[in-house]
Amino acid sequence: MTTLDLGALDRPVLICGGAYGNLQALEALAAFQAGAGIADSHVIHTGDAVAYCADTEAATQFIASRGWHAIKGNVEEQIAAGAQDCGCGFEEGSACDVASARWYAHAAATLSPASKAWMAGLPSHLTFRMSGLRARVVHGxxxxxxxxxxxxxxxxxxAVELDASGADLVIAGHTGIPFTRFIGERCWHNSGALGIPANDGTRRVWVSVLTPSSFGITISHHALEPDVHTAAAAIRRDGLPARYADGLETGLWPSLDILPQTERSATGQALSLDGASFSHARQVIAAK
Ligand SMILES: [Fe+2]
Structure with missing residues (x-):
């Protein structure tokens, strides 16, 4: 496991993850980035650049060519190792497990040697400091x-994971549903997935922005609305499981196998991470 330290960051950082081979979602992200005036050096992808969607090579190069920071998700780990499955942690024989065999094989077959080498060279974790607070970026x-x-x-x-992190703030991905949770004075933050909606019955995908201030870090969740129909058409074009194309267009996951009861019961309920607005600041971590 490798960790890359980015040092002290004193400008806003854009967090995204789970691009899942969704090129249109990345294009929506780049538009958001430009509007927010965030530099490429301050964009972080939390892993799984490819998965359910079809445009694996274009999506990977979209991230790599911009010089955005990125870490290995389980998919990058498996691709880099030449493994036969995605290593997602799905129960063997479950619907997710069976469908993943198809998109993983597609990814392994369509990624260029250069993209696989880029994945292999990514660190497992990133660390940085902001407003005097310590942050660690992980995948799961x-x-x-x-x-x-x-x-x-x-x-x-x-608490156990935060203890192991040596950080005040852990930034994670992998689950696909955004949230920010405070554990005492420390914080666990998941920006959500970029490449597929959050099972909330909308076509929105989620990213976040961390903004330094004199009193700590402000975390804001942001919803994007990419062109899901083009991404869905690409899935169908390449013969990948149509359930993922349907998921993009309905905002509902094709299988709830992996969800705990709380998240499962929220299926189809539009996420509201910021009350009336998706772009207002949500939480502040008090600087120590
Ligand atoms: Fe993952």
């Missing part, structure tokens, strides 16, 4: 790349 959990850290997990499970 601190201790395990493909662990699903759902918002509904008991506080103690987050």
């Amino acid at each position: 959990s601190v201790s395990q790349t493909n662990r699903f850290m759902w918002a509904s997990l008991p506080e103690g499970e987050f």
